[in-house]
Amino acid sequence: MSDTQQGGAVATSAPPSVDEGLAPAALAAKYGLSVSGARPGLFEYVRELWSRRHFILAFSSAKLTSQYSQAKLGQxxxxxxxxxxxxxxxxxxxLILDAGRGMTKGVYIPFLVTGIFVFTFTQSxxxxxxxxISGNLGLVRALHFPRATLPISFSLQQLQQLLFSMIVLVAVAISFGSYxxxxxxxxxxxxxxxxxFNVGLAMIVxxxxxxxPDxxxxxPFVMRTWMYASGVMFSIPAMLADKPAWIADVLMYNPAAVYMDxxxxxxxxxxxxxxxPSHVWMTALGWAVIFGIGGFIYFWKAEERYGRG
Known part of the structure; x- marks a missing residue:
């Protein structure tokens, strides 16, 4: 009896598969398969974000509404x-440290309130x-969506909050003679x-x-240091008049000080x-472009790693 016959039955082998010998990458490419959660191309990523613009707006508005929902005074x-x-x-x-030296009370109070409101926008x-990402891991792991929607939504939430605050800021300015x-x-x-600028910086962090996560x-310590170095409570040139000029220049050209001024x-x-400072609008545009585009690309490059591990 031949080796291919066992108990009257003839053993037949399956014909070789046409996919036999193909590398996994080539096999996936042949059938149009891709890695789950793989990072899309940059322009495709932008297109996906644009398609979710309504979600970004709704999510930021909902977060803003719920932020003070447990407080009696609410919004x-x-x-x-x-x-x-x-x-x-x-x-x-x-009053105590006389940080508004060189400014009248009618200028210093709007100066201070504007600095607090504007820096709080970046700080928040x-x-x-x-x-x-670290605070929304359940959402990140459960749903497939461009992760950049989260930092954009949170920055948009802070912009909406600032716009509410601008009503008070305008009232303060008018009260002290700025019509x-x-x-x-x-x-x-x-x-x-x-x-x-804030969106790009939010994506980086x-x-x-x-x-x-730590x-x-x-x-908070980094932001407090940045606040004191940005002239929120005082005029940088006036406060550093007796210091080397380059120190005041460095502080005045930092982005928080530029936007506040x-x-x-x-x-x-x-x-x-x-x-x-000189060329202040070009400086403001430069900070926005560098951090806006650079922060977006930096965040996008790690897209497939968010929520894993």
């Missing part, structure tokens, strides 16, 4: 919190961004450039925070162009 705290901060800083820096965007003028229109491009504990110049009557 009033959106404005009350930065105002109370401004009051504390005025008592300490304005960064603090929300650093937890954008509406054509210069107020400069608020629009200044806020837009700051928003783009979101990627870093996704890998190192960064969220360190970030642009909005102060736009809003406050007695805050003239002599208080701004």
């Amino acid at each position: 009033v705290w959106q404005v009350a919190t930065p105002l109370l901060n401004a009051l504390v800083y005025y008592l300490i820096f304005g 965007s960064v603090m929300a961004g650093v937890r954008a 509406p003028s054509a210069r107020w229109l400069l608020l629009i491009p200044a806020l837009f450039l700051q928003f783009v 979101a990627r870093m925070g996704a890998k190192t 960064l969220a504990q360190l970030m 642009l909005i102060r110049f736009s809003l406050i009557e007695g805050y003239g162009a002599e208080n701004l």
Whole structure:
């Protein structure tokens, strides 16, 4: 009996598969398969984000509404919190330390309130961004969507909060003699450039925070240092008049100071162009482009790693 016959039955072998011998990558390409959660191309990623623009807006609005839902005063705290901060800083820096030297009271108070509101916009965007991935792992692991929607949504939430606060900021400016003028229109491009900068910075810290969650504990100290170095409570040139000029230049050209000074110049009557660094608009545009585009690409490059591990 031949080796192919066992108990009267003839053993037959299956014909070789046409896919036999193909590498896994070639086999996947042949049947149009791709890795689940793989990073899409940059332009495809942008297209996916645009298709979810309604979700981004709705998510940011919902987060803003729920932020103070447990407080009796509710959304009033959106404005009350930065105002109370401004009051504390005025008592300490304005009255005790005389940080407003060289400015009248009618200029210094709007100067201080504007600085608090505008810096809080960047600070809150960064603090929300650093937890954008690590604080939403359930959502990231359960659903497939461009992860950049999270830091963008949180930055948009902070922009909406700032716009509410701008009502109070305008009232403060008018109360101290800064009345509406054509210069107020400069608020629009200044806020837009700051928003783009904030989004890019939020994406950078979101990627870093996704890998190192402890960064969220360190970030408040970083932001407090940045606040004191940005002239929120004082005029940098006036405060550093007896120091080497390059120190004041470095501090004045840092992005937080640039956007604050642009909005102060736009809003406050007695805050003239002599208080701004040279080429301030080009500087503001440069910071927005560098961080907006660079932060987006930096975040996108780690897209497939978010929520894993």
